[in-house]
Amino acid sequence: MKAFYFCGPIIKTNYIMADYTQMWTDLGLNHDNHNALLDNLGKAYQSIFMAQENRPEGMSYFDFVMSEAHGLRIQELREEQKAGRKIIGSFCVFVPEEIVLAAGCTSVGLCAGADFAQEEVEKVLPRNTCSLIKSFFGFKLGKVCPYMEVSDMIVGENTCDGKKKSFEVFKEMVPNFYQMDLPQTKTPMARHMLKQEFKSFVEKLEEMTGKSISLEDLKQGIATVNAKRQALRRLSILRAADPAPISGLDALLINQIAFLDNPVRFTEKVNAICDELELLIKENKGVKTAKAPRVLISGCPMAIPNWKLPSIIESTGAVIVGEESCIGERGQRNLTDDSGDSLDGLMDAIVDRYLKIDCAVFTPNQERVNHIKEMSQQYNADGVIHYGLQFCQPYIMESFSVEKELEKQDISVLRLETDYSQEDMGQLSTRVEAFVEIIK
Amino acid sequence: MKAFYFCGPIIKTNYIMADYTQMWTDLGLNHDNHNALLDNLGKAYQSIFMAQENRPEGMSYFDFVMSEAHGLRIQELREEQKAGRKIIGSFCVFVPEEIVLAAGCTSVGLCAGADFAQEEVEKVLPRNTCSLIKSFFGFKLGKVCPYMEVSDMIVGENTCDGKKKSFEVFKEMVPNFYQMDLPQTKTPMARHMLKQEFKSFVEKLEEMTGKSISLEDLKQGIATVNAKRQALRRLSILRAADPAPISGLDALLINQIAFLDNPVRFTEKVNAICDELELLIKENKGVKTAKAPRVLISGCPMAIPNWKLPSIIESTGAVIVGEESCIGERGQRNLTDDSGDSLDGLMDAIVDRYLKIDCAVFTPNQERVNHIKEMSQQYNADGVIHYGLQFCQPYIMESFSVEKELEKQDISVLRLETDYSQEDMGQLSTRVEAFVEIIK
Numbered sequence: 001m002k003a004f005y006f007c008g009p010i011i012k013t014n015y016i017m018a019d020y021t022q023m024w025t026d027l028g029l030n031h032d033n034h035n036a037l038l039d040n041l042g043k044a045y046q047s048i049f050m051a052q053e054n055r056p057e058g059m060s061y062f063d064f065v066m067s068e069a070h071g072l073r074i075q076e077l078r079e080e081q082k083a084g085r086k087i088i089g090s091f092c093v094f095v096p097e098e099i100v101l102a103a104g105c106t107s108v109g110l111c112a113g114a115d116f117a118q119e120e121v122e123k124v125l126p127r128n129t130c131s132l133i134k135s136f137f138g139f140k141l142g143k144v145c146p147y148m149e150v151s152d153m154i155v156g157e158n159t160c161d162g163k164k165k166s167f168e169v170f171k172e173m174v175p176n177f178y179q180m181d182l183p184q185t186k187t188p189m190a191r192h193m194l195k196q197e198f199k200s201f202v203e204k205l206e207e208m209t210g211k212s213i214s215l216e217d218l219k220q221g222i223a224t225v226n227a228k229r230q231a232l233r234r235l236s237i238l239r240a241a242d243p244a245p246i247s248g249l250d251a252l253l254i255n256q257i258a259f260l261d262n263p264v265r266f267t268e269k270v271n272a273i274c275d276e277l278e279l280l281i282k283e284n285k286g287v288k289t290a291k292a293p294r295v296l297i298s299g300c301p302m303a304i305p306n307w308k309l310p311s312i313i314e315s316t317g318a319v320i321v322g323e324e325s326c327i328g329e330r331g332q333r334n335l336t337d338d339s340g341d342s343l344d345g346l347m348d349a350i351v352d353r354y355l356k357i358d359c360a361v362f363t364p365n366q367e368r369v370n371h372i373k374e375m376s377q378q379y380n381a382d383g384v385i386h387y388g389l390q391f392c393q394p395y396i397m398e399s400f401s402v403e404k405e406l407e408k409q410d411i412s413v414l415r416l417e418t419d420y421s422q423e424d425m426g427q428l429s430t431r432v433e434a435f436v437e438i439i440k
Numbered sequence: 441m442k443a444f445y446f447c448g449p450i451i452k453t454n455y456i457m458a459d460y461t462q463m464w465t466d467l468g469l470n471h472d473n474h475n476a477l478l479d480n481l482g483k484a485y486q487s488i489f490m491a492q493e494n495r496p497e498g499m500s501y502f503d504f505v506m507s508e509a510h511g512l513r514i515q516e517l518r519e520e521q522k523a524g525r526k527i528i529g530s531f532c533v534f535v536p537e538e539i540v541l542a543a544g545c546t547s548v549g550l551c552a553g554a555d556f557a558q559e560e561v562e563k564v565l566p567r568n569t570c571s572l573i574k575s576f577f578g579f580k581l582g583k584v585c586p587y588m589e590v591s592d593m594i595v596g597e598n599t600c601d602g603k604k605k606s607f608e609v610f611k612e613m614v615p616n617f618y619q620m621d622l623p624q625t626k627t628p629m630a631r632h633m634l635k636q637e638f639k640s641f642v643e644k645l646e647e648m649t650g651k652s653i654s655l656e657d658l659k660q661g662i663a664t665v666n667a668k669r670q671a672l673r674r675l676s677i678l679r680a681a682d683p684a685p686i687s688g689l690d691a692l693l694i695n696q697i698a699f700l701d702n703p704v705r706f707t708e709k710v711n712a713i714c715d716e717l718e719l720l721i722k723e724n725k726g727v728k729t730a731k732a733p734r735v736l737i738s739g740c741p742m743a744i745p746n747w748k749l750p751s752i753i754e755s756t757g758a759v760i761v762g763e764e765s766c767i768g769e770r771g772q773r774n775l776t777d778d779s780g781d782s783l784d785g786l787m788d789a790i791v792d793r794y795l796k797i798d799c800a801v802f803t804p805n806q807e808r809v810n811h812i813k814e815m816s817q818q819y820n821a822d823g824v825i826h827y828g829l830q831f832c833q834p835y836i837m838e839s840f841s842v843e844k845e846l847e848k849q850d851i852s853v854l855r856l857e858t859d860y861s862q863e864d865m866g867q868l869s870t871r872v873e874a875f876v877e878i879i880k
Contacts, residue, residue, distance in 0.1 A: 126840075161600055165800070393569070
């Protein structure tokens with residue numbers, strides 16, 4: 001048993017962890033870099049998550065998943081591969097998991113939330129690139145991401161300029177890149193194009209697996225993913241109770257794990273913690289004090305281990321009541337209609353479902369601000385913190401109109417722009433504290 | 441006669457300029473701001489253009505156009521309006537001038553190359569937005585652009601994230617905005633989409649004018665624009681002689697004026713200066729010394745009056761032999777096939793022509809680096825300066841692969857990133873001088 005499992009030495013569990021050194025070697029990871037990464041992440045997890053008090057018991061499963069994120073979960077994925085499944089890595093909630101599952105494949109998220117090997121990254125990408133993009137480049141160049149290395153195919157998409165153009169470089173670094181084009185509007189032509197792209201994606205997966213997707217496969221894929229979304233929806237509603245039965249940090253963590261874990265097992269565990277949260281709410285028990293200031297986060301996604309802003313917010317005594325984010329409601333709220341009785345009908349339903357995602361790459365994107373207002377009202381938020389990753393043009397540009405529209409409705413907004421570094425922690429804390437003081 | 445015509449007091453001409461004060465008032469310009477702008481531009485024009493020696497006589501026409509860019513040309517456009525023509529303003533070489541002309545309308549370019557009212561701009565756009573976008577916002581907010589104000593319709597396009605998202609704000613500032621969607625790839629689906637967009641644009645223009653575009657109209661539109669492109673192509677080849685018969689600055693200016701002037705008259709004047717250049721070449725006369733270091737500029741467009749980098753380059757004694765730019769060969773090099781005998785056939789030819797534009801918003805975009813290599817060889821360039829506007833993600837990201845590919849062919853590259861401010865003049869000069877020293 002080594003000392004550098006991800007969070008392993010920190011989280012107390014009753015089992016003996018395996019030695020994954022050989023597996024990591026097989027995957028081509030750089031041990032020194034990987035150990036350094038896990039060591040840092042373990043410390044961050046300890047200070048941010050394990051230091052919280054009164055966490056629901058159900059969080060022990062998610063702590064366990066995190067402790068084994070680079071260990072047991074990767075081993076599972078490799079066992080799936082041995083049994084003939086393909087692992088599909090992706091960077092965006094636009095890559096339809098229903099279709100991946102229907103093809104008998106497994107979907108994993110590859111977005112990354114930590115600076116790594118940034119000097120190497122800045123040799124191939126401009127310094128003024130958003131941290132999320134620089135991070136997955138750094139994870140690749142530093143050879144520290146077992147999910148990337150285990151993937152049989154990596155799917156990039158033409159969303160923002162940053163991803164679209166950086167994938168031209170990234171695809172030269174991996175042997176198995178597939179690019180998905182996406183529309184920039186939601187016109188009938190855009191829908192037509194998206195359907196074509198999803199059909200091409202089906203063909204690609206069928207070519208990889210050598211098997212055709214049947215109506216039953218697709219129905220099952222939709223059912224599995226819808227069940228996951230419904231469980232996360234249940235969590236979204238329960239977490240918003242006052243006092244909050246679960247911290248915003250823990251709720252975000254569950255949303256992050258949604259991109260890594262086995263979807264059926266994950267859904268069971270989310271429902272299990274939701275059962276517990278219902279009891280806690282009945283007993284009026286909370287992890288935060290009643291009447292704590294209630295903050296909604298809106299904006300760019302927060303990939304593991306990008307917990308900087310939420311930990312600052314909750315350290316003020318405020319509670320985060322929701323994330324209007326790809327890792328959060330933007331990515332998960334809409335279900336796919338499973339009532340179709342033909343493959344083409346189900347494909348239409350999938351296209352319609354994905355075209356509802358209100359990402360800032362679309363123009364116009366009024367649906368997003370409407371959704372922020374809805375969330376704000378439904379979860380009784382006292383204010384909205386707009387989270388923009390520096391150099392993410394779509395979200396940062398949109399934040400101006402979001403602020404304007406929310407303020408018309410007397411919703412307080414704090415617009416923040418940051419990256420993955422720790423350098424602005426002091427400044428961010430000061431601004432967040434002042435905002436929480438105003439809204440409480 | 442007032443003292444603030446654009447370059448008016450500086451360029452010696454034999455005619456008495458009219459007083460355009462009333463016209464500018466009618467257009468809603470802010471006189472104080474506009475005077476300040478013209479005053480600055482006049483001084484810049486004087487020091488950059490008029491201070492050059494041995495300019496071809498044919499440049500006097502283009503000096504005249506510049507001196508009357510906010511005067512006589514605007515008066516002409518208003519007269520065209522009185523006669524029933526519509527003025528169509530646009531920001532991108534993807535808006536097809538053939539179609540605008542076929543509809544009996546006039547096309548004018550609205551990109552702007554100077555900082556103006558930046559404090560106001562940064563209230564509605566992020567500071568980290570490229571200068572070109574901030575500039576046209578500043579020209580609108582400061583009420584200093586008669587082209588914007590005279591336009592009957594302003595066409596924005598979904599190219600980069602910056603323009604796409606900022607147009608959501610811009611369209612609220614003008615009464616007559618039309619948005620054109622564009623593909624991000626060059627697949628058959630992308631072509632299908634672009635054709636649909638161009639057909640919608642035809643319909644919009646027909647609705648505005650109340651007249652249908654005939655086969656003859658479209659043939660004429662294509663002929664006019666092709667003639668302009670052929671004249672600019674002739675200029676591109678002639679300017680590359682050694683010694684250069686015309687400066688890169690003057691050649692750029694002509695390319696910039698292509699977006700403002702009457703296309704038929706402009707074509708005549710470009711051909712006239714080309715006749716003169718042919719004579720100068722025969723006589724071995726140049727504006728630069730023979731064997732001057734030869735620089736190719738590649739990258740972001742340079743809108744009037746963004747002459748900062750070219751003036752730095754040529755002040756070292758080097759000559760700019762070409763611009764791989766929208767305001768330059770990227771925008772003008774391809775002709776539209778006019779051999780079709782149906783409206784739909786000509787529309788196909790237009791779509792095919794525009795889809796050849798190798799803008800960095802496309803992925804992949806190998807055509808662009810091929811074109812840079814071709815230009816570099818054809819014009820016998822000693823080195824390439826890649827010009828990136830700060831925060832222009834598509835071009836700055838692409839500059840890394842451009843540099844890599846050119847260096848494989850032993851073509852020297854200097855990658856620069858700058859904005860419209862004068863603050864980095866010293867640093868840019870030092871870097872350009874060092875580069876010119878290396879390549880000569």
